[in-house]
Amino acid sequence: MDVTQEADATRSQVVHHIDPALEPENQHHHAHQHHTAFAEQGRQDEVVYSKDAQFEKGIVPEQTPLDHGSKNFNDPEAGENFPAQRIWYRRVKKQWRHMAHAVVWLLFTGWWIAGLILHRHDIGWLIPFLLYLAITLRIFFFYVPITIVSKPMHWVWERTAHPFVRMIPEKMRIPSAAALCIGVILVGSFVSKESQDNTRANRAVSLFGMLVFIFGLWLTSRNRKKIVWHTVIVGMLAQFIIALFVLRTTTGYDIFNFISGLATDLLGFASDGVIFLTSADFYNFNNGFKPASFFIVGVDSAIIFFVAFVQLLYHYNIVQWFIGKAAVFFFWSMRVSGAEAVVAAASPFIGQGESAMLIRPFIAHLTMAELHQVMCSGFATIAGSVLIAYISIGVNPQAMVSACVMSIPASLAVSKLRWPEEEETLTAGRVVVPEDKEHRSANALHAFTSGTWLGLKIAAMITSTLLCIIALIGLVNGLLTWWGRYLNINDPPLTLELIVGYICYPIAFLLGVSRDGDLLKVGKLIGTKLVTNEFVAYDALQHHAEYKDLSDRSRLIVTYALCGFANIGSLGNQIGVLSQIAPGRADDVSRVAFSAMVTGAISTFTSATVAGLLITNEKQYFSTPT
Structure with a gap:
């Protein structure tokens, strides 16, 4: 084989890439690059492109591979060294965190005890107690892993609920759960006066x-x-x-x-x-x-x-x-x-x-x-x-x-x-x-x-949005009212609210509203909400005279x-x-x-x-x- 034939054979084995980003001169200007271990240490001289590589899926996928570039934390423009600042901040935070938590807990403990003594009967004790309990638990779990609570709960659940569930045949578990749900709803709904x-x-x-x-x-x-x-x-x-x-x-x-x-x-x-x-x-x-x-x-x-x-x-x-x-x-x-x-x-x-x-x-x-x-x-x-x-x-x-x-x-x-x-x-x-x-x-x-x-x-x-939607509704209502006059639709006039009210009439009935004149009104409000937005519907509910006589x-x-x-x-x-x-x-x-x-x-x-x-x-x- 002569030199010319050898060169042709070599060229025939070269894979030409259509994507210009894969050309060596453009390798640092595309949005999908994979760096070697050298690059992760700050060296950008070695860039490796992977094809059909298999990677383990992480729980948080990266938004862009460019985030894996050099990890130079120094900002030359701001003149700041971020690692030094973070180390100092963490040291101070660790030193004073315990004292801050103690002060906050003692403050709220005193507040809750004082309120319990002075205003137990006239203001009530439940809300202050729940607030105090939430703050106490939050501070407590800063120092104690939540597993001390979750593991015992899981242990109790495994030894109480699971044995009971296993007693039910697998094919009957879903029907049994559905029957339980329906029973709770029926009892909770119809027992009261x-x-x-x-x-x-x-x-x-x-x-x-x-x-x-x-x-x-x-x-x-x-x-x-x-x-x-x-x-x-x-x-x-x-x-x-x-x-x-x-x-x-x-x-x-x-x-x-x-x-x-x-x-x-x-x-x-x-x-x-x-x-x-x-x-x-x-x-x-x-x-x-x-x-x-x-x-x-x-x-x-x-x-x-x-x-x-x-x-x-x-x-x-x-x-x-x-x-x-x-x-x-x-x-x-x-x-x-x-x-x-x-x-x-x-x-x-x-x-x-x-x-x-x-x-x-x-x-x-x-x-x-x-x-x-x-x-x-x-x-x-x-x-x-x-x-x-x-x-x-x-x-x-x-x-x-x-x-x-x-x-x-x-x-x-x-x-x-x-x-x-x-x-x-x-x-x-x-x-x-x-x-x-x-x-x-x-x-x-x-x-x-x-x-x-x-x-x-x-x-x-x-x-x-409200300005434009209300103006558009006014325009549509004006056109519908004008068109309805020729069909003798005058009382009430033909409007968008009236049309969507009749469309949503069955929904109002299924909700269980009062059937003494409220179905069409509720249907109008639901239709207005679906076609425009809930703000317009709530404003009509609160301020329009048509809805003031709705039942409770x-x-x-x-x-x-x-x-x-x-x-x-x-x-x-x-x-x-x-x-x-x-x-x-x-x-x-x-x-x-x-x-x-x-x-x-x-x-x-x-x-x-x-x-x-x-x-x-x-x-x-x-x-x-x-």
């Missing part, structure tokens, strides 16, 4: 409605053979028990009344800021013109302050800790994946988009069922920021808070009924709330100011039924947020979005039917409309 508007006949209608919603989800399930009935049964039972605790027990009423009272007090703190920016005379002026009742004055200020306050709690890991503990409970009890449990537990507190951000590294790796569940949890509840806004316009805070908590197990149950898991999940074995290093605040002041800016954007978005039962049930983000506008928001987090999953997100929205709406409807089953003293659970 009747009230004027809460007769057993009305409760039976609410129970029938719940069964219809569940049957409809089962009938339209993507794969009925894959339904995990344990998740569905436990979710519905947990929803009912939470409602039973809130609506039928004095302790539950006091706890949720305390929580709703704290939320209401936040409005007063926000008003202090408005008074500083204007004046007390302007804010409290009430002579046919009350600025405090204006949405842009009374509601926007509360939203901005609440979001900033939540960001401050987020900086100190209080929000993440609370969400993580709640997620562990639902992960263990309902047998869902860790990512699903985190989003379900977080959605009532931080909202639909923000809850997905908690599991941002996992979004690209979620199964279709997990994507459906993540979106369903967002649609099935509201966020803490808008909760404050609804309270400010007069919606009962206890009903709102309890509806948010009930939505956690309900959204998990109905989503797994509609779209059961058919794939292997990445977070099936544990609950993880990854640390968000990209959006980490430098200090508490930075967190609070960033939260202020975020709150301003949220308030501006809500205000502008109907008013409470519709308060629960409207408590969710399931509407056309939020559908676009969720698709946008998840597609931005994981662009490669945009098609999958769009595919499951509408199903998740409908399922989320059904989740809120089941909460409303549970309220219809249990409420006996309606008057104390809603505010008089203004």
Whole structure:
């Protein structure tokens, strides 16, 4: 073979890459590089490209392989050495942490004892005791592993519940659990005495409605053979028990009344800021013109302050800790994946988009069922920021808070009924709330100011959205009224609310509202919520003269039924947020979005039917409309 032939043979064995990123001169300018051990030590001279390499899946997938580059902690521009600062900070924190914890515990111990002695009978002891107990346990578990509690509980559970379950034949366990759930619901609903508007006949209608919603989800399930009935049964039972605790027990009423009272007090703190920016005379002026009742004055200020306050709690890991503990409970009890449990537990507190951000590294790796569940949890509840806004316009805070908590197990149950898991999940074995290093605040002041800016954007978005939606509804109503005149539809005039009211008439009946003239009104509110948003519906419920004569039962049930983000506008928001987090999953997100929205709406409807089953003293659970 001559030299020319040898060169041709050599060239024939070379594999030419189409991707320019694989060329040597471009090897440091593409977004998918794998470094050797030398590179991890700071040397960038050796870059290895892997093809069909098999790596063990970690529990937290990396967002971008570029994060594996050089670990040079020195910032030459800032002139700072981060390891030195961290070592000093950790040393000081370790030295003073014990003293700080001791001071905090002694302070709250003295406060609780003094309150118990001085105000045991006139103010009450339960709420202070629960607060003191929570602080004591939190400090205690800083030094003692939680396994000293969880292991004995697990030991007791293994030796009491499991032997009892094993006595039941495996084929009969699910039917037995379903029978137990139905029995608890029947006894809890129908044993109590009747009230004027809460007769057993009305409760039976609410129970029938719940069964219809569940049957409809089962009938339209993507794969009925894959339904995990344990998740569905436990979710519905947990929803009912939470409602039973809130609506039928004095302790539950006091706890949720305390929580709703704290939320209401936040409005007063926000008003202090408005008074500083204007004046007390302007804010409290009430002579046919009350600025405090204006949405842009009374509601926007509360939203901005609440979001900033939540960001401050987020900086100190209080929000993440609370969400993580709640997620562990639902992960263990309902047998869902860790990512699903985190989003379900977080959605009532931080909202639909923000809850997905908690599991941002996992979004690209979620199964279709997990994507459906993540979106369903967002649609099935509201966020803490808008909760404050609804309270400010007069919606009962206890009903709102309890509806948010009930939505956690309900959204998990109905989503797994509609779209059961058919794939292997990445977070099936544990609950993880990854640390968000990209959006980490430098200090508490930075967190609070960033939260202020975020709150301003949220308030501006809500205000502008309401302005445009209400204006658009006015335009549509004007056109429909004009068109209806030629068909002699004049009293009442043809409007969008009237059309969606008749469409949602069956839903109002299934919820169990009063049938003495309230069905069409409740149907209008539900339709308005689904077509526009829940804010417009709640505002109509509280301020429109048409709804002032709603019965107590109907008013409470519709308060629960409207408590969710399931509407056309939020559908676009969720698709946008998840597609931005994981662009490669945009098609999958769009595919499951509408199903998740409908399922989320059904989740809120089941909460409303549970309220219809249990409420006996309606008057104390809603505010008089203004």
